[in-house]
Amino acid sequence: MAKILVTGGCGYIGSHSIVDLIEQGYDVISVDNNARSNPSILNGIENITGKKVKNYKVDLCNFDDTFAIFQENTDIKGIIHFAAYKSVGESVENPLLYFENNLVSLINLLKCVQEFETPYFVYSSSCTVYGNPVEVPVTENTPPRPAESPYGYSKQMSEQIVNEFAKSSGTQCILLRYFNPAGAHPSILIGEMPFGKPENLVPAITQTAIGRLPKMYVHGNDYDTRDGSCIRDYIHVCDLANAHTLSLHYLEQGKNTGLCEVFNLGSGNGVTVLEAIHAFEKVSGIKLNYEIGPRRSGDIVAVYANNDLAKKLLGWVPKFSLDEMMSTAWKWEQRLKADETVFLGTPGELN
Numbered sequence: 001m002a003k004i005l006v007t008g009g010c011g012y013i014g015s016h017s018i019v020d021l022i023e024q025g026y027d028v029i030s031v032d033n034n035a036r037s038n039p040s041i042l043n044g045i046e047n048i049t050g051k052k053v054k055n056y057k058v059d060l061c062n063f064d065d066t067f068a069i070f071q072e073n074t075d076i077k078g079i080i081h082f083a084a085y086k087s088v089g090e091s092v093e094n095p096l097l098y099f100e101n102n103l104v105s106l107i108n109l110l111k112c113v114q115e116f117e118t119p120y121f122v123y124s125s126s127c128t129v130y131g132n133p134v135e136v137p138v139t140e141n142t143p144p145r146p147a148e149s150p151y152g153y154s155k156q157m158s159e160q161i162v163n164e165f166a167k168s169s170g171t172q173c174i175l176l177r178y179f180n181p182a183g184a185h186p187s188i189l190i191g192e193m194p195f196g197k198p199e200n201l202v203p204a205i206t207q208t209a210i211g212r213l214p215k216m217y218v219h220g221n222d223y224d225t226r227d228g229s230c231i232r233d234y235i236h237v238c239d240l241a242n243a244h245t246l247s248l249h250y251l252e253q254g255k256n257t258g259l260c261e262v263f264n265l266g267s268g269n270g271v272t273v274l275e276a277i278h279a280f281e282k283v284s285g286i287k288l289n290y291e292i293g294p295r296r297s298g299d300i301v302a303v304y305a306n307n308d309l310a311k312k313l314l315g316w317v318p319k320f321s322l323d324e325m326m327s328t329a330w331k332w333e334q335r336l337k338a339d340e341t342v343f344l345g346t347p348g349e350l351n
């Protein structure tokens with residue numbers, strides 16, 4: 001079984017990706033310093049797959065510690081690199097934290113890839129690299145526009161770093177541009193555990209519905225969209241995870257034509273904030289306590305994917321609907337409330 005190193009394996013997308021990789025026959029190890037993730041998610045992975053995944057509690061910004069993982073695992077065939085900070089708002093307040101963490105960790109990892117000649121490298125990028133697109137849906141050839149935050153710039157720079165590294169080293173790389181991940185594994189044994197107060201829409205919805213937040217605000221309804229609220233492309237986290245496994249298959253089978261190919265991972269459906277809220281209310285039967293608030297700085301009016309390339313070349317077929325994203329997210333929120341063992345710290349705070 002090919003051994004895959006997943007960075008950020010205790011995180012939301014990383015944990016779901018590990019489940020999909022194991023189910024597809026890969027041997028997986030994780031590296032995650034748990035600074036913004038909860039190691040209890042590894043129990044969920046084991047409950048789903050029956051496999052105990054080893055996690056190296058290492059900060060990838062520490063080169064020596066990162067290098068030691070590769071010395072101990074010289075048979076790593078591929079890497080999926082999720083570990084990064086991803087809060088748009090926090091990145092505006094603390095840009096150097098984001099540039100240092102997201103870029104130094106990536107460069108340390110690529111130095112190890114070069115030293116140990118790891119064949120495949122899949123990078124977790126983001127639709128945020130498109131900035132505020134002139135037209136939607138965006139394709140992989142839509143020219144990137146100025147990012148809306150240091151987080152977005154860190155993703156744009158990371159893509160350039162991976163691209164140049166691929167050209168110089170011959171490592172087979174793939175950049176996956178996520179749209180808006182949502183939902184939880186159907187087993188409801190793993191899901192999203194936001195670090196602190198959630199910035200993202202779906203956890204804000206479910207935490208309001210369960211009472212962890214008194215109410216939530218729709219960040220503006222005066223945009224030039226069909227109902228005035230922003231449009232996004234929500235994609236179930238399990239669909240997103242499966243695309244990573246398919247990317248490794250694609251590289252292993254030598255189907256890639258370039259050293260660093262790019263794929264959009266979105267459902268292809270643009271959904272407004274208010275439509276997302278109404279979808280949640282429909283599947284949960286709960287009237288959500290929200291108000292229309294002011295716009296949020298840095299918000300993009302509308303972005304959603306043309307996902308034809310991932311479908312055509314990776315054989316990727318997103319399966320989950322918006323309703324299923326909302327229903328699994330809601331069931332997971334209810335589980336978090338019911339089962340305090342999932343948190344090792346106090347409820348609402350990740351230790």
Ligand code: WQD
Nearest residue numbers: 086126128180199200201204216217218219230273296299
């Ligand atoms: C979606 C919409 C908000 C919360 C995300 C990730 C980022 C990157 C790109 C991966 C916006 C509105 C939200 C709330 C609201 N993903 N909203 N009230 O901004 O598209 O960015 O996707 O790399 O890491 O953050 O997602 O969920 O924050 O916002 O009205 O309480 O929901 O204004 O229009 P966004 P989001």
